[in-house]
Amino acid sequence: MIGGRHLRVGWSAFNTLAVVGRCPTNISIRTPLRSVFTRTSNQNIIRSYSKHEDRISQSQYLQLFHSTTDSISEVLDHMMDNDEFSDFIEQSKEDVDMEVSDGVLNIKAGDVGTFVISRQTPTKQLWLSSPISGPWHYTFNADSKDWVCTKDKENFMDRLERELKQVFGKDIKFERL
């Protein structure tokens, strides 16, 4: 129902724009649709966003996902620059490495294994694959402003911090959203 309403708003607005002829030529069809849509029903989005985490839009989801991975890679980058993992590397004889490709964050923790943080856009979930505890799926919860596990309701950052501490023996704190 909601999808239908949005579509109608978008299309009628777009038709008006097209008739009036104010649509800038360098903007694709999608851009005016989306900007009109957010302008007219911004309040609705914010309201539904705070009430139902499953109703966050695709772009909001991607934004949240990227700021999550950014905050993680920032902290780990900083630690790597300061050689904070040298004890661990000496012990495991393998390097600590981090790689972001196509929005997927890989943290290679020597002989322990690889943490993979990937996005699952169709379900708006964040997926964590941990070498210690296996795979976990998270959906965003607007109340706690964190990704919450679909299985045990634990926050994503809490689990990641705990498991990285277990691996590296260091307190690691990530900035919350």
Next chain:
Amino acid sequence: MLRQFARYSRTHLNQTNYLISNQTRTKYGETLIDHYKNPRNVGSLDKGDKNVGSAIVGAPACGDVMKFQVQFDDNGRVVDAKFKTFGCGSAIASSSVATEWVKGKTAEECLSITNNDIAQHLALPPVKKHCSLLAESAIRESVSNYKAKQAPHMMKAEN
């Protein structure tokens, strides 16, 4: 990709250990490739049978859908299990292993199979561990479907 890799591994990979260690990103274990190329227990069981528990897990949008069915005998042990999976090689192999493992087990024993057991058995690469999670929830949901069928009057009373 998996099939290509399997062909590649037959011709090149087994010759030198050096190559294998350099291929960690695309390396799939032999067990996984075996289950992918010769999947066990593909097919369907009678959905209407009261001794058959069925489940469909995964979302078509995500690219992985798994249909999983378990048939119990009168003593409450699994006598047959079938699956049909649309998805990646790891998902196919995970469900294939799952059908093998549930056979002969009771409902409770089936539920004790974890994604980590499957992932370890198939030596799934980190990013593919989610496929084993899908197989685990397929087992869970098919068993709970069977349990619901076994106690329909109790379900009605609860509702």
